[in-house]
Amino acid sequence: MPSWFILVPFACILILNLAPKTWMSRFAFWLAAALACAQLILAAGNQAILQGVVDPLAKFFNFSLAIDGLSRLMLISIAIVVFAALLAGRYTIATAAKRFNFTNLVLIALIGMNAVVMSTDIFSLYVFVETSAISLFILIAANKDKSALEGAFKYFILSAIATVFILFSIALFVLLSGGTSFSLIRAALAGQGGAFLARLAMLLFLCGIFIKSGLVPFHGWLPDAYSSAATPVSILLAGIVTKVTGAYVLMRLVTQVFVLDARTQNLLMFVGALSIIVGAYGALGQREFKRMLAYSSISQVGYIVLALGCGTPLAFAGAAFHLFNHAIFKSLLFVNACCIEKETGTLDIEKMSGLSQRMPVTAASSLVASLSTAGLPPLAGFWSKFIIILALMQAGKNTYAITALLASALTLGYFLILQRKVFFSKPGEGVSGVKEAGTGLVLLELSLTLVTIGVGIAFPWVYNYLILPIL
Amino acid sequence: MNLNLILLIALLLAAFWTVLTIRLVRSVVGLALTSAILSVIMFRLGSPLAAVFELSVCSGLISVIFVTTISFTSRVSKERLTVRRRERFVKFWYLPVILIAAGLALMHLSRPPVFKFPVASVTQDAQSVLWNLRHLDLLGQVVVLLAGAFGVVILFKEKKDER
Numbered sequence: 001m002p003s004w005f006i007l008v009p010f011a012c013i014l015i016l017n018l019a020p021k022t023w024m025s026r027f028a029f030w031l032a033a034a035l036a037c038a039q040l041i042l043a044a045g046n047q048a049i050l051q052g053v054v055d056p057l058a059k060f061f062n063f064s065l066a067i068d069g070l071s072r073l074m075l076i077s078i079a080i081v082v083f084a085a086l087l088a089g090r091y092t093i094a095t096a097a098k099r100f101n102f103t104n105l106v107l108i109a110l111i112g113m114n115a116v117v118m119s120t121d122i123f124s125l126y127v128f129v130e131t132s133a134i135s136l137f138i139l140i141a142a143n144k145d146k147s148a149l150e151g152a153f154k155y156f157i158l159s160a161i162a163t164v165f166i167l168f169s170i171a172l173f174v175l176l177s178g179g180t181s182f183s184l185i186r187a188a189l190a191g192q193g194g195a196f197l198a199r200l201a202m203l204l205f206l207c208g209i210f211i212k213s214g215l216v217p218f219h220g221w222l223p224d225a226y227s228s229a230a231t232p233v234s235i236l237l238a239g240i241v242t243k244v245t246g247a248y249v250l251m252r253l254v255t256q257v258f259v260l261d262a263r264t265q266n267l268l269m270f271v272g273a274l275s276i277i278v279g280a281y282g283a284l285g286q287r288e289f290k291r292m293l294a295y296s297s298i299s300q301v302g303y304i305v306l307a308l309g310c311g312t313p314l315a316f317a318g319a320a321f322h323l324f325n326h327a328i329f330k331s332l333l334f335v336n337a338c339c340i341e342k343e344t345g346t347l348d349i350e351k352m353s354g355l356s357q358r359m360p361v362t363a364a365s366s367l368v369a370s371l372s373t374a375g376l377p378p379l380a381g382f383w384s385k386f387i388i389i390l391a392l393m394q395a396g397k398n399t400y401a402i403t404a405l406l407a408s409a410l411t412l413g414y415f416l417i418l419q420r421k422v423f424f425s426k427p428g429e430g431v432s433g434v435k436e437a438g439t440g441l442v443l444l445e446l447s448l449t450l451v452t453i454g455v456g457i458a459f460p461w462v463y464n465y466l467i468l469p470i471l
Numbered sequence: 472m473n474l475n476l477i478l479l480i481a482l483l484l485a486a487f488w489t490v491l492t493i494r495l496v497r498s499v500v501g502l503a504l505t506s507a508i509l510s511v512i513m514f515r516l517g518s519p520l521a522a523v524f525e526l527s528v529c530s531g532l533i534s535v536i537f538v539t540t541i542s543f544t545s546r547v548s549k550e551r552l553t554v555r556r557r558e559r560f561v562k563f564w565y566l567p568v569i570l571i572a573a574g575l576a577l578m579h580l581s582r583p584p585v586f587k588f589p590v591a592s593v594t595q596d597a598q599s600v601l602w603n604l605r606h607l608d609l610l611g612q613v614v615v616l617l618a619g620a621f622g623v624v625i626l627f628k629e630k631k632d633e634r
Binding site: 013063064065105128130136137141142440 | 585615
């Protein structure tokens with residue numbers, strides 16, 4: 001079954017490009033959207049069925065893939081965000097040819113992300129992290145204006161530096177364990193104890209992943225890349241790609257491959273807390289909608305890393321749940337940005353006013369996403385932050401727990417400023433002709449809002465069905 | 472003179488040319504040449520698959536992507552060009568010094584490795600590893616090449632259409 005999540009999108013790309021283009025360009029979106037929906041249904045279905053189905057392709061391909069609880073949660077998140085990005089692209093990308101190329105590159109990113117979350121081999125994981133990243137370099141640069149090329153260039157250069165760290169680390173792992181599978185490396189690291197070389201390999205890998213995740217102090221590329229890309233690309237990049245290639249990889253390796261000592265745990269918690277604070281303060285000073293969301297992303301990924309550093313099963317559950325929630329509410333906020341940009345032609349917060357009267361659905365959904373990000377009950381974001389803070393307190397990390405709590409108040413602060421300026425102030429003259437951005441985008445906003453509220457209200461069921469199988 | 476030594480010197484010269492040349496396009500040509508010579512060295516050292524990937528990806532695909540990117544830039548002014556031409560040797564004077572110092576240090580301080588590495592359990596040759604054991608990575612490489620092809624189409628062809 002796991003190989004289907006890679007080979008079917010690959011087959012779709014081949015079909016789209018080998019059949020006559022004039023004919024296939026009409027169906028590209030529907031094919032990709034159907035693929036994302038099928039992935040969502042399959043991954044959200046019963047886990048036993050997902051793991052138990054005999055894979056007929058396994059006879060032909062020697063793939064080191066497996067689906068566990070965490071992979072399943074990530075496959076669901078990937079499907080939702082890819083669908084959102086495709087739909088946003090359909091209504092905002094101007095020409096059919098550009099939409100066709102966008103769809104193909106989204107499918108390539110989908111292959112890369114699916115392979116990353118199912119991989120059980122560190123080298124395969126690296127190959128597909130790069131696959132996703134390359135499709136995103138091109139998508140960011142596709143706008144071809146100065147800021148887009150600058151954003152793509154910064155992402156490319158820092159990604160290349162991260163690659164050097166990761167490859168060097170993989171080489172050390174191979175030297176230590178004689179192989180690249182997670183189980184081999186885990187056994188070798190456990191046998192090495194705190195040997196210098198084992199610690200060096202882990203540290204290098206962590207540095208590479210910190211860059212890919214955009215964590216402080218390696219966050220320089222992230223606001224430029226998020227804000228300069230076309231908004232459907234930003235949805236994909238902020239909603240899931242950087243989370244899969246950064247936070248998920250960290251989560252998988254920290255829990256299943258690395259043998260963490262107290263110093264490494266402290267490093268993770270320090271970097272997480274620093275990212276929470278710097279990201280939140282950075283967001284406070286932004287004038288541009290997407291840049292503010294980018295800094296908010298840095299802060300939210302900080303929560304995930306802080307929880308991973310804590311190291312308890314409850315903290316891990318909180319980290320996984322926050323990763324899922326972040327994918328949903330951040331995608332929703334970027335869809336809001338997409339609607340606003342489409343209608344007003346700007347994302348400058350200072351130039352917007354009173355949009356709640358003209359775009360009530362966008363305003364309401366943006367408010368829900370903002371409150372969920374800040375961690376207000378009963379929304380989804382509240383539960384994941386609550387679990388993280390609870391786990392920190394149980395582990396005796398009270399300083400970090402208080403930092404996380406106070407940063408949530410800061411998050412609420414900058415989002416309320418945004419809401420007041422953009423939606424709930426007195427309407428200016430420039431917004432007189434503004435209306436909602438079309439049925440497709442409004443339905444997308446409503447769907448993501450319902451998921452954010454629904455996951456919060458049905459938290460016990462979500463916890464039992466999706467989070468507990470991870471532990 | 473040993474052919475490998477000649478190739479190594481050619482590799483260094485091509486690498487220096489890549490770094491010191493003024494025009495970006497010439498620098499890309501130098502990089503492609505460096506990769507091509509490296510491929511020959513890999514081939515001679517008994518790694519034909521690594522040589523093929525080096526030649527196809529580094530010398531081929533990456534050069535195309537660089538040329539695509541350069542096509543978006545504009546020429547530098549004559550004055551700036553003159554300054555760059557004058558500065559290029561002075562700017563990186565320390566690099567050959569570091570290189571020679573590191574070489575001399577390695578020659579005189581060559582010691583046995585501090586760490587004892589376990590012998591890798593993989594005993595198959597590169598060909599069997601790639602074709603029989605690493606299907607997933609092979610698929611990944613194919614997808615990366617596909618992404619590169621889309622990159623060229625999006626950044627090159629769409630630009631031509633816009634013109």
